[in-house]
Amino acid sequence: MLDDQPRSDDTPSGETPPPTGLDAVNQQLAEAYPELSPQLKLAAGYVLEHPVEIAFQSIRKSAAAAQVTASTLVRLAKRLGFESFDQFREVFQSAVQAGPVELSGRANQLRSLASQTDDQVFLDVGDAAFDNIGRLFTADNQTRVRDAAKLLLGADKIAVVGFRDTFACAYHFAYVGRxxxxxxxxxxxxxxxxxxxLSTFGEGDVVVAFGFEPYCAETMRALEIARASGISPIVVTDTLRSPLVPGSTITFTVANATPHFFPSILSAITLIEVLLAECVAFGPDALVDNVASFESRMRQMGAYVENS
Structure with missing residues (x-):
């Protein structure tokens, strides 16, 4: 375990009032993370990745799991303006009780239906898929999706970035969105x-960037260019500790766990569908007209095979 000596960046936030919701807590931790001491980085990383455990575990058990001392968790809470760790933990308890949409029952049904086989990989991938999507549909994300849709609808131009493992996400967003x-x-x-x-983008434009660990250098470079040009970033990533997060206007963290050898993009694709559906639902009538015109053009060009 690392030593727990105070550092200059461990000082409490003074008179700054504490954040009132889990989303605000996570955002402040994500913004502060790069500048934290090694001890507080361990504590913050655990808090960001284990909200349920923080909500219901004792402080000592959480500290042991994070490989820090209990006093480090107290310092982290006070850095955000909380008077005590208990007050800090109440934010997590309230959020966890609201909870995501529970899809575990469906996952259990999947396991029951396939119980006659010995294909554990098939079952585990199914469990992970249900869990990943279930974590996406929370009250906080519902609000965030609405905010992101407003930002997209108000943009002059929208750039979409994703390389290597997330190129499929970027391509899907751009193809369907256009x-x-x-x-x-x-x-x-x-x-x-x-x-x-990216040179044609600037103030009033938005960039949607996708990136999971290991994070691509090209994505980081694209975000650097975007921020320097005044473009508002919407980031879709796997954790608030991601290097893509600092400077983002809106951040979505999506679960991508899977027994598969590559991170799952299922939740990211689902998020894309939600975002684009929200834009069409609450955007101007012209968006619906654009969809109808696209379909008409495709049919006239013979792009689709008719099922007679």
Whole structure:
């Protein structure tokens, strides 16, 4: 366990009032994370990744799991303006009690239906998929989706960034999104063209960036360019400790656990569907007209095979 000596960045926040909800707590921790001492980084990382445990475990058990001392968790709580760890923990208890949509019953049903087989991998992937999506549908995310849709609808232009494992997410967002919103552009960054592709974006524009660990250098570079140009970033990533988070206007963290050898993009794809549906539902009538026009053009061009 690391030593627990106070550091200059461990000082409490003074008279700053504490955040009133879990979303605000997570955002403040994410913003402060790069500047924290090693001890507080361990504590903050555990808090960000284990809200249920923080809500219901004793402080000593949480500290042991985070590989810090209990006093470090107290200092972290006070840094955010809380008078005590108990007051800090109440925020987590309230949020966890609201909870995500429970899909565990469906996962159990999947396991029961397939219990006649010995294919444990099949069952585990199913369990992980249900759990990942269940974690997406929370009250906090519902509010965040509405805010993101408003930001997208108000943008002059929308750039979409995702490389390697998240390119499929970026492509899906851009392809489906452009049907309703032609101002969406997929950034490919091929042959060193990242700067050129982003050069036409600026104030009033939005970039939607996808990135999971291991984080791509190209995605980091795209966000650096975006922030320098005044573009508002919407980041979809796997944890608030992600290097993509600082400076983002709106951040979504999606669960991507899976027995598969590569991180799951199921929750990210589901989030894309929710975001784009929200934009069409609450956007101008022109978006619906764009969808109808697209379908009509595709049919006229013979893009679809008719099922006679």
């Amino acid at each position: 049907i309703a919103m032609p101002n969406i552009q997929l950034i490919r960054g091929q042959e060193g063209g990242l700067l050129t592709e």
